[in-house]
């Protein structure tokens with residue numbers, strides 16, 4: 001069902017007055033502010049309790065709007081042509097004078113750009129007529145939000161945030177981030193576009209980011225690699241990964257046709273072993289299990305290909321230490 005245009009118009013007005021708007025995208029909810037308004041962008045960091053050294057993604061409605069903000073190499077043009085609108089974020093050289101507040105890029109000379117496909121995100125971007133800086137709509141380090149209710153719960157003490165309703169089921173996993181500044185593209189964050197899809201387009205010339213959280217020695221030094229804060233995407237309850245059994249006080253996040261039996265609370269990411277379905281269910285099921293009486297959550301092994309790589313990356317970060 002298309003969103004009521006009045007809601008979009010009100011949300012756009014709120015953004016133009018410096019307010020924050022949580023809006024659905026085809027990946028996860030974003031917490032948006034006018035990217036040219038320093039106070040509004042500062043409010044994002046404060047609301048999420050996000051370290052100000054971790055830059056935000058800037059959302060635009062189309063390629064021409066993106067070209068106004070960053071220098072597109074032929075490689076970046078190819079990636080955008082293939083995957084936009086859609087869940088690909090491109091890190092590119094920021095154009096001087098683009099009107100992006102330096103807090104958005106955390107003072108970097110590059111900017112992360114994303115052109116979302118979700119019709120409501122598109123409608124909002126067109127109504128505002130300005131780039132919207134938006135990280136995922138969750139307190140820093142915690143589970144991303146894929147539903148209206150997740151955002152509402154996460155920011156229940158922030159009545160000034162306008163939250164748009166959810167209207168279509170999201171892919172459920174954040175965008176894939178590619179650094180397109182150099183001659184060879186680098187995968188900075190695994191995400192909703194699988195590495196294999198990128199490699200098919202690029203013919204194998206893709207530098208990698210580790211699927212494991214970086215060690216504490218490199219974690220801070222390599223902030224160029226995004227989503228690479230060591231501990232991230234974490235539920236409140238402890239997780240136990242690659243579980244082949246379930247303990248008495250554990251809830252179970254299962255995968256595939258043979259879920260482990262016996263858990264008091266058990267949810268299956270995909271009983272047919274479909275990774276697309278698993279990605280779509282991932283955050284919502286973790287939110288649900290996090291709200292049960294279980295002491296912790298056991299997670300069955302997930303295959304490490306396609307979207308499974310991105311899911312395993314999120315799980316590894318969820319159990320990493322700060």
Ligand code: TXA
Pocket residue numbers: 025027028029030031054055056057087089091105108110111112114134135136137173174175176177188223224225226227228
């Ligand atoms: O699917 C998504 O990407 C969602 C929706 C709302 O668009 N957004 C999202 O934002 O996941 P966030 O803030 O949770 O993750 C953005 C990542 C961060 O890890 C940040 O470090 C990285 O993008 N990033 C932003 N600007 C960057 C830059 N100039 N260079 C490298 N990394 C950057």
Ligand code: MG
Pocket residue numbers: 135136144
């Ligand atoms: Mg996030």
